[in-house]
Amino acid sequence: SQTIHQWPATLVQPVGSPLSLECTVEGTSNPNLYWYRQAAGRGLQLLFYSVGIGQISSEVPQNLSASRPQDRQFILSSKKLLLSDSGFYLCACNAGQVQEKLFFGSGTQLSVL
């Protein structure tokens, strides 16, 4: 089964600083990859998803971006963080069909101060 490596586990960044969160997947090839954000009281919000290398779909307009330089690598970035970017960021993958279950990473707790 798939294993998702996500780091760091915790991150504290000042407003206006850049961000790079990395996610790598083991145990599957050509997965669909996802970035979710979980904020208190809002549930899981899909930010980006990718069905292949270089293919990124954005769900929410914001100052975040995503890239998929390799088949099993997914990166979430920002040039300048906002206070509202604070939250719990989760990387997830599934095997290729939308009805396939998602596997999640362990998450990154981002605090922007």
Place this chain on the structure above:
Amino acid sequence: EDQVTQSPEALRLQEGESSSLNCSYTVSGLRGLFWYRQDPGKGPEFLFTLYSAGEEKEKERLKATLTKKESFLHITAPKPEDSATYLCAVSGGSNYKLTFGKGTLLTVNP
């Protein structure tokens, strides 16, 4: 737009006190309904997938059921280790995303 509503937002039970969590959904062409368990500070852990009305799945003290409008997660004789947030999600239409509810925070007291 797909929508998922979970109730109650929080539920406190005594050990051994059975109950149910609800997930109501609206989706264009349900492909699957998913239940996850999430512990504090961790990513969600997959529990069940249900595909069609009438389907049921069981795992230890948990049983998930599905109708055309909602799903229930029944917890029989819960233990303190069942304390967690339970998330419901649906997939539908032709896109690749799951739509999640806000979850139910379950606390089981010894």
